Amino acid sequence: MKTIHNLIQGSAAWHQHRATAHNASDASAMMACSPYKSRTALLKERATGITPEVDAATQARFDRGHAIEEIARPLAEAFIGDDLSPVIGTTDDGYLSASFDGLTFCGTIAWECKSWNESKAQVVRDGQIPQADYWQCVQQLAVSNAQKLIYTVTDGTPERTVHATLLQSDVVDDRAALLAGWEQFDKDLAAFDPGAESPAPAVAAPVESLPAVVVQVNGALTVGGNLEDFGAALRTFIDRIPKKPSTDQEFADAEAATKALKKAEEALAAAEDGALAQISDVEVMRRTVADLKNLARTTRLATEKLVAAEKEARRTEIVTGAQAQLDQHVQALNQRLGTNWMQRVAGGFGEVIKGKKSLANMEDAVAVALTNAKHDINVLAQRLEANRKHLVQADGDWIALFADFATVGAKAAEDFQALASLRIGNHKQAEAARLDKERERIRAEEAARLEREAAAKAQQEAEQERLRIQQQAQQEQAEIAKAQQAGTLAAPVAQDLAGLVQDKAVEDVAGIDAQQAIAAAQTSAAADDGQTMTLGQLNARMETMGLGKISAATLEHHGIPFTKERAAVQITSGNARRLMLLLSMGYRKLADELQAVAA
Structure with missing residues (x-):
């Protein structure tokens, strides 16, 4: 919100306030857009406190403007639909100030009134604010925080009253530019040296008139006059022309000299024509006149070219100097950012000096453009x-x-944050998928490695087991052969045991306990009392023990001798025990095979 100041216009307190505040009425001059006051002149006024005296004509114009404002206020109130009151206000920090021709009670609408001017009126009819008053209006919106400003050009009559509307929402960026302009103005004011200020607008120094050219022709064909004196004066005049103008004053003097030289050319031509009208051609006179005319012309042309070249050099110097400052500013910002994200910016200074005649106006325009670019x-x-x-x-x-x-x-914060969220989210998803794929690859490689190691270990263990079984079979066969040679093991039993050991060794199945089998076989042979039993009796005992039944084919398969009496199969008790031994070893072999398959 603004701060309202209870000041009476024209009072000492009002003048003191304006002398120290950043006034809206000075905003256009500060931005080098005022046709009435240059930025340099405003700097000088603020630095010295000296302001131009108001003469009677100017005061009369001010008084007429205030009178028109009072007359036009009801017209503006009717247009706005609300009452208006003139006030003076500042921003809360007191940095910006503005005098309002009118402000509504609620502060939502500001009013600025200008006396009738047809060129301004035409701009307003096009819906725009004239450039000379635009920055004043921007500052009024900045101070008041009003929603809009009504700009009126009028002479106090409805017929010659036009309005334009400037919305607060339209000047957001320009408010920032205005504040930056005032901040730069304060820096320039702090560094301003009134003793080194730019001179007054250049006006050509009075050019010493060359003597009139007189050529007389007497009857005796004698040529008189002052050509020699004129030539000496012309050469002296040329020597005083600035050889390399660098200031507005020197440029003005050089340009005035070219005009005087042009007049000298014309005077010489006129004198020559006058002499020729009196007498026929006099060779010496004509050569002298021709030489002097050529001297005046060539010097004039050379000076004109020099003025144009030096003006262009100064224009170039102003523009390139500003661009160099802008480049340095960009470089400093890149150093602060830590990388060259900011590219070189073309300040467009060549455009802002177009149409400017004086160096001072060029410098003011470029200074404002440089401030805006920064x-x-x-x-x-x-x-x-x-x-x-x-x-x-x-x-x-x-x-x-x-x-x-x-x-x-360079995007706005919200837009950039949305883009960052999208890119980071996509990257995280892609990275998660990549890590999952990498983990799966590592898991598969690890599983394959473990499988290879397990297979190699199983193969190694199987080879070791095969060698162990072969060694065990050799030992068992040796023990069986030894028992057979000692007569403690019957040949049929020894053969059965040897065959079983061989089968198990070939099939890489764990060996039988040879000592236990030999002992069992020897016990069976020793206990063979020659008694017989039928196959039915043997099956009955096996079923009682849950071992199932056998047939004569089983006896034949194992090579067990038997006899038949009255269709009953009979075997001796010793062969029955031999059969049980073979069956038990067969069951053991089958159990080992099933264990190997399960593994």
Whole structure:
């Protein structure tokens, strides 16, 4: 909100306030857009406190403007639909000030009134604010925070009253540019040296008139006159022309000299024509006149070219100097950012000096353009800096995803944050998928490695087991052969045992306990009392023990001798025990095979 000041216009307190405040009425001059006051003149006024005296004519114009304002206020109130009161206000920090021709009670609408001017009226009819008053209106909106400003050009009559509307929402960027302009103005004011100020507008110094050219022709064909004196004066005059003008004053003097030389050319031609009208050609006179005319002309042309060249050099110097300052500013900002995200900015200074005749006006226009350009790139640097900081998050710095940061980093904060969220999210998803794929690859490789190692270990163990079984079979066969040679093991039993051992060795099945089998076989042979039993009796005992039944085919398979009496199969008790031994070893072999298959 603004701060209202209870000041009476024209009072000492009012003048004191205006002398120290950043006034809206000075905004156009500060921005070098005022046709009435240059930026340099405003700097001088603020630095010295000396303001131009108001003469009677100017005061009369001011008084008429105030009178028109009072007459036009009801017309503006009717247009707005609300009452208006003239007030003086500042921003809360007191930095900006504005005098309002009118402000509504609620402060939502401001009014600025200008006396009738047809050229301004035409701009307003086109819906615009004249450039000379635009920055004043922007500052009024900045001070008041009004929603809109009504700009009126009028002579107090309805017929010659036009309005234009400037919305607060239309001047957001220009408010920032205005503030940057005042801040630069304060810096220039602090460095302003009144003793080194620019001279007054250049006016050509009075040019010493060359003597009149007189050529007389007497009857005796004698040529008189003052050509020699004129030639000496002309040469002296030429020597005083600035050889390399560098200031507005020297440029003005040189340009005035060219005009005097032009007149000298014309005077010489006229004198020659006058002499020729009196007498026929006099060779010496004509050569002298021709030489002097040529001297005046060539010097004039050379001076004109020199003036044009030096003016162009000074224009170039002003423009390139401003561009160099802007380049240095960009470089300093890049150093602050830590990288060259900001590219070189063309200040467009050549455009702003177009149509400017004096160096002072060029310098003022370029100074404002430079301030505006610095402000724009400062805003860009702040945006880049803020967006860069946004990329440093709790889970890391994501700048690697923004190779185009110099471009996208210039986006508004909301737009950039949305883009950053999208890129970071996509990267995280892609990275998660990559890590999952990598983990799956590692898991598969590990599983394959373990499988290879397990297979190699199983193969190694199987080979070791095969060698062990072969060694065990050899030992068992040796023991069986030894028992047979000692007569403690019957040949049929020995053969059965040897065959079983061989089968198990070939099939890589764990060996039988040879000592236990030999002992069992020897016990069976020793206990053979020659008694017989039928196959039915043997099956009955096996079924009682849950061992199932056998048939004569089983006896034949194992080579067990038997007899038949009355269709009953009979075997001796010793052969029955031999059969049980063979069956038990067969069951053991089968159990070992089943264990091997399960493994």
